[in-house]
Amino acid sequence: MSFDPIELSWLAPVPADFRDRLRALAIDAPKCGEELYQLANYRVDSTQAGLFNRALNRLRSGGADLAPLVPFRLNILSNATVDLIADALPVAAARHRVALSVTIAPFDQVFQQALDPDSELHRTPADAILLHLDHRWLGLTTPSPGSGDRIIGALSRLTELLDGLAGTVQTPLILQTVSTYPYPLFGSFDRCIAGSTRDVDALNKGIVSLAKERGHYILDVATLSETVGAVRFHDPVTWNLYKLPMASNVVPLFADWLGRLLGAIRGTSRKCLVLDLDNTLWGGVIGDDGLEGLRLGQGSGEGEAFLEVQRLALDLKRRGIILAICSKNEEATARSAFRDHPEMLLHERDISVFQANWLDKASNIEAIARALDIGVDALVLLDDNGAERAQIRAALPSVAVPEIGNEPAHYPAILTAAGYFEAVSFSNEDRIRAESYAANAFRAEVKAKARDLGDYLDSLEMTISHSAFDKVNRSRIAQLINKSNQFNLTSKRYSEPAVAAMESDSAKHTFQTRLSDRFGDFGLIAVMIAEARNDGSWDIDTWLMSCRVLGRKVEWSMLDALVAAAAVHDISHLTATYMPTAKNGMVSRHFDNLGFSRILAGKDGVVRYRLMLSDYAPQKLPFHRDE
Amino acid sequence: MNDQDTLKKVSSLIGDLLDLDELTLTRETTARDVEGWDSLAHVRIVVAAEQAFGVRFSTGEITSMKNVGDLVNLIERRSRI
Numbered sequence: 001m002s003f004d005p006i007e008l009s010w011l012a013p014v015p016a017d018f019r020d021r022l023r024a025l026a027i028d029a030p031k032c033g034e035e036l037y038q039l040a041n042y043r044v045d046s047t048q049a050g051l052f053n054r055a056l057n058r059l060r061s062g063g064a065d066l067a068p069l070v071p072f073r074l075n076i077l078s079n080a081t082v083d084l085i086a087d088a089l090p091v092a093a094a095r096h097r098v099a100l101s102v103t104i105a106p107f108d109q110v111f112q113q114a115l116d117p118d119s120e121l122h123r124t125p126a127d128a129i130l131l132h133l134d135h136r137w138l139g140l141t142t143p144s145p146g147s148g149d150r151i152i153g154a155l156s157r158l159t160e161l162l163d164g165l166a167g168t169v170q171t172p173l174i175l176q177t178v179s180t181y182p183y184p185l186f187g188s189f190d191r192c193i194a195g196s197t198r199d200v201d202a203l204n205k206g207i208v209s210l211a212k213e214r215g216h217y218i219l220d221v222a223t224l225s226e227t228v229g230a231v232r233f234h235d236p237v238t239w240n241l242y243k244l245p246m247a248s249n250v251v252p253l254f255a256d257w258l259g260r261l262l263g264a265i266r267g268t269s270r271k272c273l274v275l276d277l278d279n280t281l282w283g284g285v286i287g288d289d290g291l292e293g294l295r296l297g298q299g300s301g302e303g304e305a306f307l308e309v310q311r312l313a314l315d316l317k318r319r320g321i322i323l324a325i326c327s328k329n330e331e332a333t334a335r336s337a338f339r340d341h342p343e344m345l346l347h348e349r350d351i352s353v354f355q356a357n358w359l360d361k362a363s364n365i366e367a368i369a370r371a372l373d374i375g376v377d378a379l380v381l382l383d384d385n386g387a388e389r390a391q392i393r394a395a396l397p398s399v400a401v402p403e404i405g406n407e408p409a410h411y412p413a414i415l416t417a418a419g420y421f422e423a424v425s426f427s428n429e430d431r432i433r434a435e436s437y438a439a440n441a442f443r444a445e446v447k448a449k450a451r452d453l454g455d456y457l458d459s460l461e462m463t464i465s466h467s468a469f470d471k472v473n474r475s476r477i478a479q480l481i482n483k484s485n486q487f488n489l490t491s492k493r494y495s496e497p498a499v500a501a502m503e504s505d506s507a508k509h510t511f512q513t514r515l516s517d518r519f520g521d522f523g524l525i526a527v528m529i530a531e532a533r534n535d536g537s538w539d540i541d542t543w544l545m546s547c548r549v550l551g552r553k554v555e556w557s558m559l560d561a562l563v564a565a566a567a568v569h570d571i572s573h574l575t576a577t578y579m580p581t582a583k584n585g586m587v588s589r590h591f592d593n594l595g596f597s598r599i600l601a602g603k604d605g606v607v608r609y610r611l612m613l614s615d616y617a618p619q620k621l622p623f624h625r626d627e
Numbered sequence: 628m629n630d631q632d633t634l635k636k637v638s639s640l641i642g643d644l645l646d647l648d649e650l651t652l653t654r655e656t657t658a659r660d661v662e663g664w665d666s667l668a669h670v671r672i673v674v675a676a677e678q679a680f681g682v683r684f685s686t687g688e689i690t691s692m693k694n695v696g697d698l699v700n701l702i703e704r705r706s707r708i
Contacts, residue, residue: 047643047675054646083667084674237686238674248674 003410003417006228006253010402010418011043011095012393018048022055027062033069033099038397040094046084046251052091060099068377068398069099070266075121075171077105077113078132080245085132085255092255096263096422097377107243110137115164122168128217128265129165130174130258133158134245135200138178143185144195151199155206162214173216174261177204179225181234217261217424224250224257227417260422270400270420271374273316274365276383277327277334277356281313281346282306283408287333287486287547287583297343305408309382310345312412317350320430321421324353324368326381328550330486330583331356331443338441354441358550358586361388362395363446371444380420382411385548386519391456457552457622460517464554465626466561469503469510476524477512480544485583488544489576489590507532509565513558514626515549525549528558530566530574538566540576543590553621559594563616573612580605633680633699640679644671654696672698680706 003009021039025032036056044052059066072093076082086102093100105113105121110133113121121129135141138154158175165173180200190196204222211218225233228250235247246254263269278285283295283302297303317323323346327334334356338348348354353371355364361383369376377398383389389401402418404411423430469477478496485491494502502508513526526545530538540562545554566574576591592598595616596609634654642650645663658664664672676698677683682705692698 045675045678046671047640047679050644050671081667081670084671087671237683237689241686241689242670244670244674248678 003405003407003413005413005417006232006249008043008252008256010404010414011041012403014042014044014048018042018044019051022051025055025059025064027059027064029064032059032064033066034397036066036094036099037069037097040091044091044252046087046248049088049091049252052094053087056090056094056099060101066099069094069097070268071101072098072128072262072266073101073103073124073126074128074130074262075103075105075124075126076130076132077110077121078130078245079108079110079137080132080134080239081107081243082132082245084244084248085246085251088251088255089258092252092259093262094259095256096259096419097268098259098262098266100259100262110161111164114161115168117168126171128172128174128262129169130176130219131161132176132245133178135178135180138203140178140180140200140203143190143197145185145193147195148199148202150195151203151206154203155210158207158210162210162216166214173211173214174219174258175207175211175216176219177207177222179222179230179233182230217265219258219261221254224254228253256419260419261424264422264424268377269422270321270380271378272322272324272352272368272372272380273313273415273421274324274326274368274379274381274399275313276381276385276388277325277329277337279384279408280306280382280411281310282337282341282344285547286337287329288483291336291341294337294341296341302408303343305411307343307345309408309411312415314345314350316421318431319421319423319426320433322352322372322374322433323350324355324372324379325351325441326355326361326364326368326383328358328361328547329356330586333583335441348441351441353444355444355446357446359446360391360395360451360551362392362451364444365392365396365399367444367446371442380415382415384408387460387517387552390459390519394456394459395451460519460552460622462515462517462552462623463626464557464623465514466511466558469499469512471500471503473512473524474499474503477527480524480527480546481542484544484546485581486547487550487587488581488584489540489587490542490579491581491584492542494542502529509538509562511558511561513545513554513561515552515554522546522549526554526558528562530562532569532571533575536571537573537575538562538569538571540574543576553619553623555590555594556619557621557623557625560618560621563613563618567613571613573610575599576609576611578607578609630699630703633702634695636679637676637695637699637702640675641672644668644675652695654694654699656695657693676702682706 025035082104086104089102090100103124113119139150144150178200180197184190184197190198208218233246233250238244275281283306284293286294295303296306313323338344353368355368369379376396380400381392392399392401400420402414404414475496478499482493502510509530511528512524515522515525529542531541533539576596578591591609596611598607599610600608638650638652645668658669673689680702682702684701688701
């Protein structure tokens, strides 16, 4: 799997009801800005961007309250046809919480428009003017080998334009760096000679100095072109036909780059990166695999990939982005990796808020924002689990949640490409911000809400199956039995031959459970063994589950399956045991939650339970049953 | 995809771009027959069609396009390759 920024793949795909949701937006509706923001965060094509523009214009001219979107008026002055770019801009800007209106000055009249106070450009008041000028306007179409004149000429032409504009308006400008066709005149020797195609680098340095001197902003088109590849960025066909300044499939990414710049100017950039742990900062599940079992660090490709994720987080911290942890884990277990794993780049002192518990992530993310005294709209969540991402998007739509695919080596590129942390300045305060926030991995108090998870679980489209142990899955079953520590009621361990013996033991009733959802297949994730007793009951000898599927009612479905099987055998009741260990505290109330009654509680923490089948009422569960 | 499907898809695409509900085009329809189909709209239509059908047209093909039927034929020919 490769990552191509041109596809904006960090955005979720457009849902089927996109058009209807735009149409349904009423001028007097509360929160229509919020809905626009959500709709802008899908991977829209140019036609959908057009639909978005119309809805935005309708709402704006009707006087709708567009908050939390911040208004911005942008005028564009260009030597090219920028209408298609203008089409793509409002949706891209809304993604970065800017309600944008765009005015385009007439095509290819750059100086006339700039210098005439009565021109279209100046008649429309603006918060910024984008100078969308390419190498052609700057006279860089033809190389002049051996002479540095054309760069001097280009910069003086640009300076003349800036002077002219400064004489007419005070509006801040956005200057663009320039991308040229990558085709050299000589070859590699172009780098060694003045006046060749490569002197565009000198031009860009000059443009950036001009912007700095005069307090203007920079839109780094040269880097954008480099990112997607200059051969792809330039499209001679549509330039020749229509004077489009870049290939049409690059326009959405260009628009997003400009949108995030406008967001940064308006102060809507994100401030804090919230990181999941298992399979996001390291490979593996620390609760099950243990510290030694984690894949992290030099020596394995996967381990190095996760190292790079941590390195990016550290780089971001050093430029003033706050780091927080949000993970479903035992806190002590999670922290042990930060304290004791020799390959960890991140340490507790790098983390401002450290949330590791079994409560829902949305409540934890709210707790992080509260503890830092910033809005949830200042947060970005990096999480490998598609279901968690979907839940956060549904519960807290203003948190930025990139889709990151399943290749950890691409995570840093994707997080960077999404442009959440765009800035227009870098100060000493930024440098020390993360330190001033750091309360050494502070644990924030969670006000867990009773969220209605019903719709969310339904939306996962889960398919579950329960079947008896068999030869094919024997080794996976034995592996689960021997390595599950957290969701494990009795922590009894059985070898593979012992598991094999159970397959034909008529007194043993065994269950292996598989789960999949619309994000993928979890495979075999839970195991249960019940043993027939002489008194007409079944005793639950073993019950364990992978923590990856917590909070999805899998245990209810397993109990359903067990009760149904017991009923077939005319069993009157079930008995069960909770045996505490250092690691299985999370299931100490498992049987209580499922409606079992306590019949005996020993001093050692061991609790015996009973469930009369006549008392059992099955629940409505969010699964398709696959028999 | 047959001709009829392509024509339908092209119609709804152009309807979306020009903000005309229920636009019905025939193969003989030309830009002159449709409200708002000016030269800029034409650029939008060509670019959106390339995106929607995942094809690229050549300079010569775009320049010689005379009516909706030409566009549909081009898309059909390209999608078959």
